[in-house]
Amino acid sequence: MMQFLRLVKNENMKLYKRKLLWVMVLILAASITLSLVITLKTADKHPKDWKHHLKTEIASKEAELADKKTPEDFKPEIKKEIKFDQYRINHNIPPMYSDTAVGFVNETLGYSGLITLFIIIIASSIVSQEYSWGTIKLVLMRPLKRWKVLLAKYVSVIFNALILFLLLMIVSFTVGMIVFGIDDMSSRFVFEEQDKLKDVSVFTHFLQYFGSKFVGLIMIAAFAFMLSTIFKNNALAIALSIIIQFAGSIISSLLSAFDKGFVKYIFFTNTDLYKYVEGSPPAKGMSLEFSIIVLIIYFVIFMGIAIVIFEKRDVTS
């Protein structure tokens, strides 16, 4: 166990002593700053009496609905907004204004996608670069099992992904707190789950959001990691993983449009677990439990293939 931790520490050292990760952290910081600037420039200062404000909002939206000039297509959206506003008034939950600390964190949640992109790049190169550097020879002539070396690399990737997620949360919350203060914080998050409105504490909401994104990240990182190990080529691993990460949902919704039964068994149909919190499952017959089982099976396959190939392959120049 100590030996394994030392291997992970080695991988972290190799990551921290290069610029790559620090450039990523910088990009993340720049993105948060950009969000802050946009929020400061565009968002009006949120109203003191939010209930009164919401009531006037509802009145104007209802007037819009009654207006014959409003296109039919817009109406469901307006109705939904009225439903949310009414729910907040009834349950005494102030809206999440983006010029509050919690609201600002909520604004920056989307940057988890950026982190996923970074992690794909790291996972795609962590094995193949040892081959291109030629250092793989010195690594694999040590008296230890090859699979341990490989697993330590993956664990290091996931560890650093977790660090980036926490960093994003902590930094944006701290910035939000400093800039917008800690009062006027909405402590509950309202969302729609299959046509029914529900509310949870913001803490639960952030945990659910990051948790589900993190599961997706673990999967796509395992996929990229496997490709990197098979092909000893990071460009290919990066390209394929990014396509699947960012076009996967389009591909699976296209496929499910043809009503093919196998779509629900494809791994990238299952990676976004947040759909089970807000929204709806991408294909028929899917549930949270179903997706988790499918993901576990895929994970074992990805890592299994990587380990078997890494164990068996002769190291040649």
Added chain:
Amino acid sequence: MAEPVAKIRHLTKRMGNREIVKDLNFDIHKGEILGFLGPNGAGKTTTMRMMVGLMSISEGDIKINGKSVRRHKEAALKKVGGMIENPEMYQFLSGFDNLVHFQSMMGPVNKQRIKEVTKLVGLEGAIKNKVKTYSLGMRQRLGIAQALLHSPDLLILDEPTNGLDPSGIREIRDYLRRLAREEDIAVFVSSHLLSEVELLCDRIIIIQNGVITDVENVRQDNSEDETITMALRVVPQDKAIGILNDLNIAARAEDGRLFVNIAYKQIPKLNQKLVEHQLDIYAIEPLKQSLEERFLAKTGGGQL
């Protein structure tokens, strides 16, 4: 003789239909520098890769300290240090961090030991600098340092002087001699340069097309009874031949020299006789066929 550190038996490597290495058998002993000489592509690197577990073994086995590389790779490689081909280290890390990296793969980091090996290879001054600033010679030395970190019994070095200038080559040679003598390490060094191994090694294995064609002792002491060929430069020559014939020694004159086959212990007596007869002796020297001549003879004028 003590049990050898490494025993190589029937070692064979096949890739596809080709046999890269065929049925190699040899031992490596403590305190010995064994040379592995052969033209490029003869199978030297492949053999070494199998010895350090980078390549699977098709047939046969390698035992290091009695442990099979094939079946118990981790146990067998515990006391093996190596450098295969170029000394490729992490360029973006310092020499020190590189050593920390490789040491912590084998056990807890021991800064004292890192200091020792750094001193041994003479890199103290540059160890905190990034490897990308190192010269090739420094990288070679760092490569040897990482191989020595865990105090191995067997050191496997593939072309350790490749690309070095003469003074660098000399330095490496001196380190390796010292290691073998002082630390009693078995050193296995490959090279395609004959002059190189001749200077460095105690014993040489010659490999060609994946087969061992010869094993040579470089430093041999003549035993008393052994018959060797001596070359004599004596004036006048015909008088010398007469004296030799009286002693029952056949002599053959060639290029102004006399060649005689004679027992090692008889050499002083021969000298004495010639002096007694007041001949002018310019030289009496053993006719050593250089390794190069023997090597070329074996490989049929072999192209190295």
